[in-house]
Amino acid sequence: MVTPTTLLNVSLLVKLVFGLKNERPPSLKVYQGTEATEGMFPSIGSVFLMDYQRGIRRCGATLIDYEWAVSAAHCFCNRTTGKPQNFLIANFIIGDVDYIIRSEWHQEASFEYIIHEEYNYTNDQNDIALLHLEPKLRTTEYVKPQKLSTSPIEEVKYGNCQVAGWGKKSETVQTTKLLYANLSLTNNSECEDMWNNFDSSTMLCAGSLESDACMGDSGGPLYCTKENSKEPEVVGIVSFGVSICEPSITGVYVKVSAYNEWIKDKTANASVLWIILSCVIGVIIIVLIVLLVIYKRRKNETEPNIYESMHARPNPSQYTRLT
Ligand SMILES: *[C@@H]1O[C@H](CO)[C@@H](O)[C@H](O)[C@H]1NC(C)=O
Ligand SMILES: *[C@@H]1O[C@H](CO)[C@@H](O)[C@H](O)[C@H]1NC(C)=O
Ligand SMILES: *[C@@H]1O[C@H](CO)[C@@H](O)[C@H](O)[C@H]1NC(C)=O
Ligand SMILES: *[C@@H]1O[C@H](CO)[C@@H](O)[C@H](O)[C@H]1NC(C)=O
Numbered sequence: 001m002v003t004p005t006t007l008l009n010v011s012l013l014v015k016l017v018f019g020l021k022n023e024r025p026p027s028l029k030v031y032q033g034t035e036a037t038e039g040m041f042p043s044i045g046s047v048f049l050m051d052y053q054r055g056i057r058r059c060g061a062t063l064i065d066y067e068w069a070v071s072a073a074h075c076f077c078n079r080t081t082g083k084p085q086n087f088l089i090a091n092f093i094i095g096d097v098d099y100i101i102r103s104e105w106h107q108e109a110s111f112e113y114i115i116h117e118e119y120n121y122t123n124d125q126n127d128i129a130l131l132h133l134e135p136k137l138r139t140t141e142y143v144k145p146q147k148l149s150t151s152p153i154e155e156v157k158y159g160n161c162q163v164a165g166w167g168k169k170s171e172t173v174q175t176t177k178l179l180y181a182n183l184s185l186t187n188n189s190e191c192e193d194m195w196n197n198f199d200s201s202t203m204l205c206a207g208s209l210e211s212d213a214c215m216g217d218s219g220g221p222l223y224c225t226k227e228n229s230k231e232p233e234v235v236g237i238v239s240f241g242v243s244i245c246e247p248s249i250t251g252v253y254v255k256v257s258a259y260n261e262w263i264k265d266k267t268a269n270a271s272v273l274w275i276i277l278s279c280v281i282g283v284i285i286i287v288l289i290v291l292l293v294i295y296k297r298r299k300n301e302t303e304p305n306i307y308e309s310m311h312a313r314p315n316p317s318q319y320t321r322l323t
Contacts, residue, residue: 033164033179038097038105041164041180043146043234044221045069045094047131049076049087058099060165060220061092061131062234063145066138068267069111069131070148071219072237072254073119076129082121084113092133095143097178099166105142109133114266116259123197127239128254129219130266146221149233149257153185153204158224158235161185161206163251165217165238183208185224185235186250195252202258204236207250222253 047059059075069092078085090113095105111131119126137143164180183206191198191205198205206222222236236253 033181035175036097036164036178036180038103039142040097041162041178041221041223042140042142042144043094044164044178045092046099046166047071047075047219048089048091048093050089051085051087054088058166059218060167060238062221062237063094063137063143064148064234064263065145065267067133067136069133070234070237070256070263071113071129071131072239073115073127073129074121074124074239075219076113076115077119077121084115092131094137095140098176099178100176103142105140107137107140107143109135109137116262124240124252125197125199126202126254128237128259128262130263146223147231147233148260148263149224149235150260152257153224153235153255154188157227158185159227161222161224161235162232163206163217163220163222163236163238165220167217167220181208183222191250191252194250198252202255203239204253204255205250206236206253 043063045061045063047061049057049059051057057075059071061069061071063069076084076087090111091108092111093099093106093108095107096103111133114130114132116126116128119128139145161183162180163183164178166176166178186205186207188198188200188205191203192200194205217238218240220238221234222238223232224235225232234256236256239252239254241251
């Protein structure tokens with residue numbers, strides 16, 4: 001559903017104001033995908049980035065907690081140097097299936113990103129990043145964090161998988177709607193033959209005969225459901241594929257189960273830092289209050305006000321009249 005006033009989203013607004021150039025074709029779709037319906041993927045969000053040269057970039061990301069989302073490291077790096085980059089605007093947008101129509105479930109947060117320390121831009125090893133959202137998001141039927149996979153794909157049987165994103169629909173077709181495609185995980189050895197940088201301990205492959213993830217989907221989720229379960233898990237993060245998004249060549253995904261510890265570490269550290277910071281602020285406030293009280297007392301001792309001095313030293317003649 002769409003609110004009567006169809007609002008332009010941040011990117012279009014910014015585009016109108018600044019007249020920007022896009023680094024790549026703007027956002028596109030899951031190649032040969034099918035349109036997703038509202039609430040179908042309540043954890044997928046879109047990352048909107050604008051750099052200081054007013055270049056715009058979009059990626060996907062998945063909400064894993066009310067203040068954390070997971071995405072691909074390469075989304076946040078300079079395309080020439082491969083170094084992490086600063087952005088004028090970095091927003092995470094969730095709840096809408098169409099990225100130019102703001103639905104009533106729309107939520108938005110800015111974020112700081114944390115790129116994996118061993119991310120290698122040359123071979124896309126450890127292509128994972130965490131986004132620390134501010135403010136925290138609210139849970140609704142259409143905005144919900146998703147469970148991360150904790151079991152390596154070699155150890156559990158995953159049935160149906162789906163990739164979703166606002167990437168390219170085909171070489172020529174662009175729409176603004178969220179698309180998804182059913183995929184299946186493919187055999188590692190097949191993928192090793194296809195990609196010489198493929199590392200089965202940290203990456204996985206998925207594909208189908210018709211669909212694939214495509215440019216603009218990067219950072220988005222690959223959801224899979226265990227054979228004996230109904231609840232999908234985030235098994236992969238869209239990392240790389242061929243630029244023409246040819247479905248016969250399988251796409252490569254970050255293997256989420258290899259990063260459970262890293263994610264736990266980073267999200268916990270931030271909470272610990274926050275607790276320490278709150279304690280420090282608390283102590284400073286208490287010290288200030290104590291100093292204020294001491295100061296006031298001193299002031300009272302040295303300069304008693306008239307009112308108090310009148311009562312402290314009553315006129316002796318009044319006592320004599322009472323007795
Ligand atoms: C990327 O790095 C190059 C080389 O340092 C620099 O010229 C360019 O401005 C950077 N791009 C962005 C978008 O910051
Ligand atoms: C990144 O990967 C390239 C290609 O495999 C390799 O030559 C390079 O040493 C790696 N960089 C680091 C810092 O590991
Ligand atoms: C994806 O798979 C599910 C379950 O098998 C099926 O219900 C759905 O229609 C499929 N969607 C597409 C677009 O193929
Ligand atoms: C993957 O392919 C290799 C070689 O074709 C085969 O030996 C292996 O059993 C396959 N693994 C799976 C999980 O299908």
